[in-house]
Amino acid sequence: MIQLTNVSKIYPNGARALVDINLKIGKGNFVFLVGPSGAGKSTLIKLLYREEIPTRGQVQINNKNLVRMKDREVPFLRRSIGVIFQDFKLLPNKTVFENVAFALEVIGVGKREVRARTLAAIELVGLKVKVNVYPHELSGGEQQRVCVARAIINSPALLVADEPTGNLDPETAWDIMDLLYDINKRGTTIVMATHARAIVNKMQKRVIAIENGRVARDEEKGGYGYDA
Numbered sequence: 001m002i003q004l005t006n007v008s009k010i011y012p013n014g015a016r017a018l019v020d021i022n023l024k025i026g027k028g029n030f031v032f033l034v035g036p037s038g039a040g041k042s043t044l045i046k047l048l049y050r051e052e053i054p055t056r057g058q059v060q061i062n063n064k065n066l067v068r069m070k071d072r073e074v075p076f077l078r079r080s081i082g083v084i085f086q087d088f089k090l091l092p093n094k095t096v097f098e099n100v101a102f103a104l105e106v107i108g109v110g111k112r113e114v115r116a117r118t119l120a121a122i123e124l125v126g127l128k129v130k131v132n133v134y135p136h137e138l139s140g141g142e143q144q145r146v147c148v149a150r151a152i153i154n155s156p157a158l159l160v161a162d163e164p165t166g167n168l169d170p171e172t173a174w175d176i177m178d179l180l181y182d183i184n185k186r187g188t189t190i191v192m193a194t195h196a197r198a199i200v201n202k203m204q205k206r207v208i209a210i211e212n213g214r215v216a217r218d219e220e221k222g223g224y225g226y227d228a
């Protein structure tokens with residue numbers, strides 16, 4: 001489903017974020033990206049939803065070439081990819097319902113379908129009772145649940161998450177991981193950059209370690225592998 005071929009990324013300031021990466025991630029995989037701060041994990045994630053374009057090499061998702069893709073095609077790509085960030089990025093002046101519904105409204109889904117699918121996604125993440133409140137009235141864990149609902153509203157084939165538990169306490173982080181686990185079980189491929197050692201060690205999923213922009217380790221059922 002995802003294939004990176006000889007991918008390098010050098011930012012305009014000269015920072016070499018990724019160096020000659022070759023990777024294949026199959027449909028339905030659950031992959032943790034680990035590695036020291038500044039290793040290139042976020043950059044790799046950004047290549048997957050075409051927030052960044054590699055300096056060299058190819059990025060393919062479902063046989064679509066993201067490097068050659070025209071800017072006007074990007075919104076279509078993003079409909080098949082859900083994105084979750086560490087800092088939530090919810091719209092502050094929209095309710096939970098409106099934040100989640102927005103992703104459907106912008107692609108022209110009819111009102112009734114928007115309502116049904118939005119409520120189903122909000123129910124799935126356990127936030128039915130908070131459907132009409134604003135983000136600032138929610139805890140961090142609840143805000144991240146809204147982000148999960150927003151990310152899965154289009155039933156994406158791929159979900160990418162950049163440190164989704166980074167701002168959450170350990171217990172709340174596990175609630176989010178339980179959700180991602182269930183979403184993966186339903187067939188969505190998940191790629192998640194993280195520093196959460198306990199989560200990586202417990203879940204025993206594929207672990208790709210990035211160090212200095214290169215793949216340093218790629219294990220089928222791996223552990224976090226770095227000291228505290």
Ligand SMILES: Nc1ncnc2c1ncn2[C@@H]1O[C@H](COP(=O)(O)OP(=O)(O)OP(=O)(O)O)[C@@H](O)[C@H]1O
Nearest residue numbers: 011013015016017036037038039040041042043044
């Ligand atoms: N927009 C940018 N412009 C210039 N350099 C950048 C940019 N984004 C990242 N970098 C540099 O690229 C390298 C990789 O950064 P990246 O954010 O991908 O690392 P990371 O592994 O996600 O780190 P962290 O774990 O701290 O989030 C770093 O040297 C960083 O300073």
